[in-house]
Structures are given as C-alpha cells and as structure tokens.
Amino acid sequence: MPVLAARISGGPSSEPGLRPLLEGVIARLAAEFLTVPLTTVDRCVVDAWACAEHLGLDVTPEIAERVAREHLLGLVNSAPPSRV
Numbered sequence: 079m080p081v082l083a084a085r086i087s088g089g090p091s092s093e094p095g096l097r098p099l100l101e102g103v104i105a106r107l108a109a110e111f112l113t114v115p116l117t118t119v120d121r122c123v124v125d126a127w128a129c130a131e132h133l134g135l136d137v138t139p140e141i142a143e144r145v146a147r148e149h150l151l152g153l154v155n156s157a158p159p160s161r162v
Contacts, residue, residue, distance in 0.1 A: 100124065103143045111150050118153075122146045 100123055108119045126145040130137045 096127070099139050100127065100142070103139050103146065107143065107146060107150060110147070111154060113154065114150060119146075119150065122149050122153075 104116075104120050104123050107123065108114075108116050111119060123142055123146045126149065127137055127142040130141055130145060135141065
C-alpha cells in the first residue's frame with residue numbers, strides 16, 4: 079500500500095518510474111475529454127492506477143486507461159444539460 083500512503087502526503091506516486099507510463103495515458107484521455115480540466119484527468123488516471131494496484135492487480139497503462147476512461151465518461155455524462 080505504499081501508493082496510498084504517498085497520496086496522503088501529497089505525492090502523485092511512490093514509484094518514480096510510474097509517472098512516464100502515466101503521461102501517455104493522461105495525454106490520450108485529455109485529448110478525448112476536452113471539457114474536463116487536465117488536473118481532473120491527471121488525478122483520475124493516478125487514482126485508477128492506485129485503486130487497481132490496491133486491489134492486487136498487475137496494473138498496466140492499458141488497464142489504468144480503461145478504468146479512468148469509464149470514470150471520466152460517467153463524470154461527463156452526469157453533468158446537467160446547459161440551459162441554452
């Protein structure tokens with residue numbers, strides 16, 4: 079559980095080699111979800127990785143991307159319609 083402990087102290091990850099793996103995922107999802115702030119996309123990807131790791135999965139960037147994409151889809155689809 080070192081990833082969760084690092085999140086509490088404010089760091090994005092306890093593993094220094096993890097951030098380069100996540101950058102590509104973050105860039106792809108940010109390009110796909112233009113209405114979502116980059117910080118939200120970043121946080122979603124990091125959280126998806128941490129949650130999967132906490133569940134004991136052998137996490138890959140592809141798994142983190144799929145989980146984060148589903149979360150972001152839910153976030154975007156739950157927004158109330160604009161009043162135009």
